[in-house]
Every structure is written in C-alpha cells, then in structure tokens.
Amino acid sequence: MKKIDKKVADSYFKTRTTLIMIYLAIGATVSYGVVLFAEPLSNITFNGIPLHYYMGAQGAVLTFIILLFVNAIVSDRVDKKYGIDEARNESIGSGKTVDH
Amino acid sequence: MDTQFLVSLAFILLTFGLYIGIAIYNQAKATSDFYVAGRGVPPIYNGMAIGADWMSAASFIGMAGTVMVMGYDGLGYIMGWTGGYLLLTFLMAPQLRKYGRYTVPEFIGDRYGSNLARLIAAVATIIISFTYSIGQMSGSGVVIGRLLEVDYRIGTIIGACLIAFYSALGGMKGITWTQVAQYVVLITAYLVPVIFMALQLTNNPLPWVSYGSIIEEMRVLDRELGISEYVVPFTEGTKWQFLALMFTLMAGTAGLPHVIVRFYTVSTMKAARWSGAWALLFIGLLYLSAPAYAAFSRFILMTQVAGSPIDQLPAWTASWVDTGMLQVADTSGDGVLQWQELQIANDIVVMATPEIANLGIFVIGLMAAGAMAAALSTAGGLMIAISASLSHDIYFRSINPNASDKKRLAVGRWSIVLASLAAGVIALNPPGAITQIVAWAFALASGSFFPALLLGVWWKRSNAKGVIAGMLVGLSVTLGYIFAAKYGGFTILGIIDTGAGVFGASAAIIANVVVSLATKPPSQKIQEEVIDLRYPEQMTYRDGEVWLDDGNDVPPSK
Numbered sequence: 220m221k222k223i224d225k226k227v228a229d230s231y232f233k234t235r236t237t238l239i240m241i242y243l244a245i246g247a248t249v250s251y252g253v254v255l256f257a258e259p260l261s262n263i264t265f266n267g268i269p270l271h272y273y274m275g276a277q278g279a280v281l282t283f284i285i286l287l288f289v290n291a292i293v294s295d296r297v298d299k300k301y302g303i304d305e306a307r308n309e310s311i312g313s314g315k316t317v318d319h
Numbered sequence: 320m321d322t323q324f325l326v327s328l329a330f331i332l333l334t335f336g337l338y339i340g341i342a343i344y345n346q347a348k349a350t351s352d353f354y355v356a357g358r359g360v361p362p363i364y365n366g367m368a369i370g371a372d373w374m375s376a377a378s379f380i381g382m383a384g385t386v387m388v389m390g391y392d393g394l395g396y397i398m399g400w401t402g403g404y405l406l407l408t409f410l411m412a413p414q415l416r417k418y419g420r421y422t423v424p425e426f427i428g429d430r431y432g433s434n435l436a437r438l439i440a441a442v443a444t445i446i447i448s449f450t451y452s453i454g455q456m457s458g459s460g461v462v463i464g465r466l467l468e469v470d471y472r473i474g475t476i477i478g479a480c481l482i483a484f485y486s487a488l489g490g491m492k493g494i495t496w497t498q499v500a501q502y503v504v505l506i507t508a509y510l511v512p513v514i515f516m517a518l519q520l521t522n523n524p525l526p527w528v529s530y531g532s533i534i535e536e537m538r539v540l541d542r543e544l545g546i547s548e549y550v551v552p553f554t555e556g557t558k559w560q561f562l563a564l565m566f567t568l569m570a571g572t573a574g575l576p577h578v579i580v581r582f583y584t585v586s587t588m589k590a591a592r593w594s595g596a597w598a599l600l601f602i603g604l605l606y607l608s609a610p611a612y613a614a615f616s617r618f619i620l621m622t623q624v625a626g627s628p629i630d631q632l633p634a635w636t637a638s639w640v641d642t643g644m645l646q647v648a649d650t651s652g653d654g655v656l657q658w659q660e661l662q663i664a665n666d667i668v669v670m671a672t673p674e675i676a677n678l679g680i681f682v683i684g685l686m687a688a689g690a691m692a693a694a695l696s697t698a699g700g701l702m703i704a705i706s707a708s709l710s711h712d713i714y715f716r717s718i719n720p721n722a723s724d725k726k727r728l729a730v731g732r733w734s735i736v737l738a739s740l741a742a743g744v745i746a747l748n749p750p751g752a753i754t755q756i757v758a759w760a761f762a763l764a765s766g767s768f769f770p771a772l773l774l775g776v777w778w779k780r781s782n783a784k785g786v787i788a789g790m791l792v793g794l795s796v797t798l799g800y801i802f803a804a805k806y807g808g809f810t811i812l813g814i815i816d817t818g819a820g821v822f823g824a825s826a827a828i829i830a831n832v833v834v835s836l837a838t839k840p841p842s843q844k845i846q847e848e849v850i851d852l853r854y855p856e857q858m859t860y861r862d863g864e865v866w867l868d869d870g871n872d873v874p875p876s877k
Contacts, residue, residue, distance in 0.1 A: 220867065221867050228858060232854065239410070246405045254565070257553070261551070261552065268534050276397065279398045279402070281603070284603050291589075291595075304857060304869070312416075312419075312856045
C-alpha cells in the first residue's frame with residue numbers, strides 16, 4: 220500500500236464524472252431532445268425515413284451503444300493514465316464478497 | 320399431428336435439453352456460486368446473459384407488434400428500454416459492484432445502515448420480480464399451449480415446472496451459462512425471419528438498411544386510405560406521455576433488481592462497464608430489428624391480405640381468428656377485406672409473421688423455441704432475485720443469522736420452487752395484459768430502487784430515514800397514480816398509468832433529500848465507504864486519505 224495525493228485521486232474522480240455528464244447529455248439529446256422537436260424534425264428525411272422516426276427506431280439506440288463502448292474504452296485509458304493496474308484490481312475484486 | 324407441430328416440438332425439446340444440460344454441468348456448489356456465479360464471468364458472456372435476462376416475452380413477442388400498431392408512438396418503448404442501460408452503466412453498476420454485496424436489498428441495508436431499509440427493499444424486490452414473472456409464465460403458457468395444442472393453462476403449468484427445475488438446480492452459475500445459450504437461440508430466432516422478409520420485399524438481406532423504402536411506400540398507402548399515418552408522431556397519446564413513458568422505462572431499467580444482480584457476477588468495475596456495453600450491443604440487435612419487423616409485417620398485411628376477397632384469405636388467418644387475437648369482419652359487406660376491417664392484436668404479430676410471410680415450417684419452429692427462450696431466461700433471472708431476497712435478505716440477515724451455507728442454499732432452492740409455482744398459479748388467470756403488468760413492474764422499480772440507488776451511490780449525506788421515506792413515498796405515489804389513472808381517469812398532461820414512474824421517482828428523490836437533510840447525517844464510516852466508491856478497486860479511501868494497493872506490502876494498520 221502506498222499513499223497517493225488526494226488531489227490526484229480527486230482529479231481521477233472529476234475526469235470520470237465529467238465524461239459521464241457529457242455522455243448522459245448526448246444520450247438525452249438524441250432521445251428526449253428529438254422527441255421534444257419531433258414535428259419540425261419530421262420534415263427532414265434520412266434514408267427514406269423522416270428524421271424523428273429514424274432517430275427513435277435506430278439513431279438513438281445506435282448512439283447509446285456507441286456511448287457505452289466509448290465509455291468503456293476511455294475509462295480504461297483514464298485508469299491507465301492514473302497508474303491503475305487491472306490485474307491487481309482483479310485479484311482484489313475477484314470472488315470478493317462481504318460476508319456477514 | 321402435422322409436420323409443423325413435430326418440427327416445432329423438436330426445436331423446443333432440443334433447446335430445452337441444451338439448457339438443462341448446461342444447468343446440470345454448472346451446478347452450484349457454494350453460496351457465492353448460487354447468488355453471483357463465483358464473480359468471475361467474462362464481460363462478453365455476461366453481456367449475452369444480461370441480454371437474455373433482460374429481453375422478456377414482452378420484448379420478443381410484443382414489441383414489434385406494439386410498434387406496428389402504435390407507429391411512431393411505439394418507439395418510446397425502444398428508446399426507453401435501451402436508454403436505461405446508460406443510467407445503469409454510467410451511474411450505478413460499477414459502484415454497486417465495488418461495494419461487493421450479494422443482492423440489491425443488501426446494498427441498501429448496508430449502505431444506509433438500516434435493517435428496516437433492507438427489509439423494505441427485499442419486499443419491494445419480491446413484489447416487482449413476482450409481478451414481472453407472472454407475465455413471463457403466461458407468455459410461456461401461450462406458446463407451449465399453442466404448440467402442444469393443449470389449453471394454455473396446462474402450458475403455463477409445464478412452463479412453471481421447467482423454470483422451477485433449472486433455476487433451483489443451477490443457481491446463478493447455472494443460470495448464467497444457460498442464459499448465454501438462450502440469448503443465442505432467441506436472437507437467431509428473431510433475426511432469421513426479419514432477414515428473410517427483407518430479402519423477399521426489398522432484395523436486400525440487411526433489414527436495418529432496407530426498410531426505409533418500405534416506410535416510404537407505406538406513407539403513400541396511408542394517404543390513399545386516409546388513415547392516421549404510420550410515422551406521424553403523437554397520434555396515440557400526448558408528447559408528455561411519450562416522454563414520461565420513456566423516463567419510466569429508463570429509470571425502471573436502472574432499478575430492476577434481477578438485472579442489477581447480473582453486474583455483480585463480474586470481477587471488477589472495469590468488467591462491469593464492459594458488460595454494460597456488450598449487453599446493449601446484444602440487446603440492440605433485437606431492438607434495432609423490431610421496427611423493421613413491424614414495418615414489414617404491416618406492409619405485407621396492407622398489400623397482400625387487405626384487399627383480398629374475404630372467402631379467399633390465406634390459411635393462417637383461420638387459426639389466429641380462432642384464438643380471438645385477429646378479427647376479420649367484412650363490415651362493409653362488399654366481400655372484400657379492407658385494411659380498416661382487419662384488427663390484429665400486438666402480441667401475435669411476431670409469432671404470426673413467419674406464417675404471414677410464408678417462411679416455412681423450420682422458421683416457425685425456430686420462432687417457438689426463441690419465444691420460449693425469452694420467457695424462460697427472464698423468468699429464471701426473476702426467480703433468482705426472489706429467492707435471494709427471501710433466503711439471504713430476509714431469512715439469513717433477519718431470521719437466522721447462524722444458518723450454515725448448506726441451509727441457506729436449501730432455503731434458496733425451496734423459495735425458487737415455491738415462487739415459481741405461486742407465479743404459475745396466478746398466471747393461470749392473469750390480472751391484466753402482459754405488457755401492462757410489465758409496465759407496472761418498471762414504474763414500481765423507478766419509484767423505489769432508482770432513487771435509493773442513485774442517491775446511495777452519489778450522495779453521501781443521504782441517510783437511513785431518508786431512504787425509508789423515499790422508498791415508501793415513491794412506492795405509494797407510483798401505485799396511487801397507476802390506480803388513479805387507470806380506474807379514476809385522472810391524468811396530468813395526458814400521462815397515463817404506464818408513465819407513472821416520473822411522478823414516483825421525483826417524489827422519492829424529493830422525500831429522500833428533504834428527510835435526509837432534516838435528520839442526522841450517516842456515520843463517518845458509511846460516508847467514507849460512499850467516497851470510496853469513486854475510485855477503482857485498487858484505491859481505498861480512509862480518513863481523508865487515498866491509498867493505492869500495489870500488492871507490495873501489507874496495508875498499514877490504523
């Protein structure tokens with residue numbers, strides 16, 4: 220065990236939280252945002268489908284999937300930047316249960 | 320017995336044999352195997368297991384039909400049910416995994432330091448999962464009943480016995496690998512007919528790309544017939560109902576105990592993030608295909624069935640008319656079936672489409688096996704959640720804290736058997752339509768667990784009194800709104816019972832925050848544990864300092 224600077228730990232948390240807020244904002248825009256403006260968006264056509272319908276049927280879901288993979292990849296990079304060793308995490312976390 | 324029956328039966332028996340074989344091979348030996356599969360499932364397989372756990376009979380049998388009947392307004396289900404994975408993976412799953420408990424009620428009990436909070440959460444888990452499983456049991460009853468050509472009640476009993484048998488035998492470890500197999504079966508069964516239909520109608524094997532042309536043709540047809548257009552928004556309800564439904568399904572997803580527990584089966588927070596990503600990719604394969612399925616079915620019905628003479632309808636119509644799910648009444652009396660005279664129920668669109676599109680007996684048999692996989696895998700996950708609440712949160716933590724591993728396992732197994740049979744009995748005479756029951760389960764989860772977990776993970780000041788008030792207020796408001804909207808005709812901004820989660824979740828968050836601030840903050844130890852959830856496993860927060868476990872030396876003692 221070694222002590223790490225609280226500022227470093229705080230900036231780790233801040234980086235992760237900021238990214239999550241950005242992802243959630245994008246997710247909300249492609250779903251709630253599109254529904255709110257469904258009528259004007261229906262005048263635009265994409266692949267033969269009015270845009271509001273396309274976003275509901277495919278666009279939003281595809282965006283959600285991409286966001287989750289981007290989060291997984293970027294989070295791994297952030298962990299690496301802060302010197303987190305996944306193998307060590309695994310031996311700490313694997314099989315770990317708080318038993319009573 | 321005709322060929323179709325034999326082929327469908329062969330598909331179902333073959334897949335059942337596979338599931339049971341996997342369950343026996345992975346039999347649970349220790350308690351942690353039983354509840355959380357020994358916590359070592361690789362994320363990609365866990366993603367498939369989450370997919371099968373998550374996609375219920377309502378997703379498989381009902382969703383494409385809902386989109387077909389509701390048009391654009393049905394897409395609220397697609398976006399709501401997939402968007403929930405953002406909330407779940409970003410805001411909850413990794414932190415809950417690091418906390419390292421067996422069940423969701425146990426997290427709530429320990430995080431808030433309250434036995435009463437744990438018991439309320441355990442009871443809420445049982446209510447939500449039990450409600451949800453009634454829908455699965457009656458779904459499997461419909462499929463088995465139709466297949467074996469027996470009354471659907473006998474089908475329901477057969478389904479309940481199968482679920483009880485393999486959930487009790489394998490526990491979470493067996494269920495995980497069974498669900499991986501069930502995912503493969505159900506997604507194959509869903510994609511094969513939609514790809515064939517795309518080939519038939521558009522000469523392109525990729526339905527996701529090619530159904531735009533079908534949508535265009537339907538817009539022209541809709542205008543010719545003068546009916547409400549398929550793609551025009553908010554024809555079935557207000558814009559606010561659409562948004563409220565979407566929120567309820569998202570927040571409910573993030574609060575469903577049987578889905579959250581699947582994130583407990585991996586080894587680290589990183590694995591939890593990857594599980595969420597893989598899960599939504601696998602779920603997306605079905606959810607992206609459902610609108611294409613809906614468009615193709617509607618187009619075939621509009622162009623090939625509507626407009627034909629009433630005495631020359633295809634053979635498949637007769638058997639569905641017998642079930643009461645399809646109505647073809649020549650109200651105008653001109654001998655021709657108009658589109659307006661055709662009424663098709665949401666729940667038969669997926670099951671009937673292979674027959675409508677004339678795809679052959681193997682595809683129809685595959686569909687039956689896929690529908691069964693969807694119903695059984697979700698029911699299995701729900702049964703594990705119920706059994707964990709009863710045997711772990713209630714029996715072990717409150718009644719008999721000295722119980723041995725063996726005793727706890729036995730209680731777990733018996734509670735699965737009893738819960739499956741009880742749900743089976745209620746499913747013989749279900750209290751409402753399947754989709755309606757499922758929507759209520761989501762509304763209850765978004766009114767109770769979503770706020771409790773969100774604040775529990777992200778706000779260290781939230782305390783026991785706050786969460787108890789939050790869960791009770793959230794559940795009462797949700798239930799109250801469902802009843803007021805459904806039976807009293809009471810609505811706000813046109814939001815009906817399926818959107819009740821918006822009010823439940825807001826009320827629960829307000830109650831939690833207000834009561835927490837008005838009472839004493841939680842203990843220093845609990846607040847430190849909540850701060851600790853900000854960091855990966857290797858980092859530990861203690862007394863205002865952060866430690867990194869590099870495996871080199873023993874942790875310094877306090």
